[in-house]
Amino acid sequence: MQKPAKYEQAIKTKYPEQVVIAIAKDKKGKANPVTLGWTMTASGEPPMMAIAVAKTHYSIKTIRHSKCFTIAFPSSDMAEAALFFGSKSGRDTDKFAEFDCKIEPAQKIDSVLLSDAVANFECTLEWQKAAGDHIIFVGKVVACHVNTKRKKRLYTVGSGHKMGSFS
């Protein structure tokens, strides 16, 4: 049976929510990773993915500058990196310089991949559109990479950025 609820209460039932790390370079060439839970596949043919990024985030500028971005699926052992990349701003931090996280160059776009992620998707910016306090970016997947080892995806399993994986 249903009962009315405030949005803040109802949306807490969304967990576990998948985590991705989106990466784009700014105009100085600095690769800037941001941790996002608001993401989905958007098209099968051609393959496209969507992310929603807060309008205030530095990542907006980096994606608009690069017109491309990586979407990485962090593995369950990357919770600390995901928290760091999600809590610092690229405006005043070189996140990859401050947090030890293995990266490697992307193949088809000017971005980087996360070496320890479950998978990385190289995307070219297809379109962007505002939705409330976020911008939805849709990217076309132009190259994919998977980990040579079998790993589990990272999820936010509850409020307060509590993270974990499917057991």
Next chain:
Amino acid sequence: MQKPAKYEQAIKTKYPEQVVIAIAKDKKGKANPVTLGWTMTASGEPPMMAIAVAKTHYSIKTIRHSKCFTIAFPSSDMAEAALFFGSKSGRDTDKFAEFDCKIEPAQKIDSVLLSDAVANFECTLEWQKAAGDHIIFVGKVVACHVNTKRKKRLYTVGSGHKMGSFS
């Protein structure tokens, strides 16, 4: 370490993926539910949610007609309903007539809620935009409902519509 992969292989690492059931009425007033895995939160203030629906799906017509839709988070015991609603087309099926699934009227939009879902979100259509072979619909959440009992969300946990919940 990363190795190149085809999209079809790389995207299989996405699981578990959350499941929602989107519901909108067609021009005859028939409420049509569709099961979707491609969905995300899109805005915090005002709250908005996004879904990606295949261009060929009857649901496209129902949402465009109604200009509103419900997003329900099915519970882990609703796997059969989710499979049924995801595999039949509303063009030739009255899904709620053919599959026993408790519904109740929505409060602020002309749609229905799933009584046994974890939560239901009533959305008014904010905008729509094509992304490859899908249409992204963004809805503003105007009312929310949660189950009076504590339930777990339903996830697709692997290829072939294998469903389950976080343990």
